[in-house]
Amino acid sequence: MVKNKKTTIQDLADYANVSIGTIDRVLHNRGKVSVAKRKKVEEAIEKLNFNPNLLARTLALGKQFTVCTLFPEATTSQSYWTLPRIGVDQAMEVHRDFGLELDSYEYSLFDESSFIKNADVILGKNPSGVILAPLFEKESLSFMKKLEERNIPYVFIDANIPNKRNLSYIGPDLKGSGYIAGKLLNSILGPSDDILVVNLVKGLENSAHTGIVEKGFKEFFKSNAALSNRKIDSITIPSTLESEVSRELTKYYIKNRGTKGVFVSNSRAHLISRYHALHELDIKVVGFDIVPGNVTELKNGNIDYIISQRPVFQGVTAVKTLFDFFVYKKSPAAVQFVPLDIIIKENVDYYINFQ
The missing domain is CATH 3.40.50.2300 (Response regulator)
Structure with missing residues (x-):
């Protein structure tokens, strides 16, 4: 492998079997260069690890x-x-x-x-x-x-x-991530257990992604005839204050005692699982991302799966x-x-x- 500091424009030209002029036109994005030659130059830049400082200086000409x-x-x-x-x-x-x-x-x-x-x-x-x-x-x-x-x-x-x-x-893949969450939660529930989807957003109608994630979650169950009759409810809580989350969950669970699984459509699953632990509720939880609160609840056994989106x-x-x-x-x-x-x-x- 040629080291970065030794790689020159001539090295690029030799590797790509093109002229230095062609290299110059590609680097400065000027003049006509065939698609085939441009591809060879780009491959040479990548394979030879052409010094990025030199390349940036060549291309940007000092521009910020x-x-x-x-x-x-x-x-x-x-x-x-x-x-x-x-x-x-x-x-x-x-x-x-x-x-x-x-x-x-x-x-x-x-x-x-x-x-x-x-x-x-x-x-x-x-x-x-x-x-x-x-x-x-x-x-x-x-x-x-x-x-x-x-x-x-x-x-x-x-x-x-x-x-x-x-x-x-x-x-x-927003829909795909919801679908995976559905599959994971279903795998740890009984056949008659009800499910709740919790969206911790101000308003679902103006959320660019939450609705897509929830749709993907529900599609897992719709795609399987044996699961299509499972009860799945959804609530939106426009706050992350634990007192308000607690109030909304209490109102829901009083009327829906068959809920045994919860999918939280963002990284706040720990707010839901802490409520379950405090009230000694045996409810499975799936959520997103390894934020510290979720990691703690996962280790405590109050969250069952976390899907990390890197x-x-x-x-x-x-x-x-x-x-x-x-x-x-x-x-x-x-x-x-x-x-x-x-x-x-x-x-x-x-x-x-x-x-």
Whole structure:
């Protein structure tokens, strides 16, 4: 393997069997280059690990690229949204010397106006690109339209709005993740046990992803004739305050004593499982993501399965996608699904250490 510091443009030309002029035209994205030759040059860049600092300097010519993120706020250090940020920060450290700068903005999942306010701030900065978690669909669509008017590329992370002009979507197969959750929960329930889906969002009608996840969950049961008659209810709790969650669950369980399984459609399964433990309810729980609260409840036996959507990896990939677009002029795949990992009590420590 040729070391980065020794790889030159001549090395690339020799490997790709093209002229230095062709290499120059590809690097600077100017002039005509056949598809076949461009592919050979791109392969040479990858195989020879062409010095990225030199390449960035060659391509960017000193230009700075500002990336803005707009994610839900991480209300505590243990919140899910700390994890994609870790990934973004890690990737920015790698690419900062190559002309990338980061401006991060947050919005409250229970206040659409905070999304609008920060979206307007981002537009005022006229960034090179945006990484967006479009959990408020209506507000996201308005923001996206304004980005497109300014020719600002944007990628989705964690949640997707299909058939839009985003550069790429990086995250789980939303319907597939719900389907897997249904299969997991069904595997640990009796044939007559009722199920409750809990959505901890302000409003399901404006959620860009929660409804898709729930649809995938229910599709598992609809796809199996023997399971299609199982009772599945859904409630939306527009708060993450334990007192309010407790009140809503109490109201539901008083009237629905046959509930033996709960699927929580986001990373707050620990709020539900703690309620079950406090009230000594034998109810199985499946949720998403290895945030500290979920890990504790998993180890305590109050959560049965966690589906990890690799949020740190999502953040890393989003930055790399924009960097490659800015610098290498690479158009990414429209959809970049992340692997879904099934976490249980017995493998959670290994998974955390691996990450």
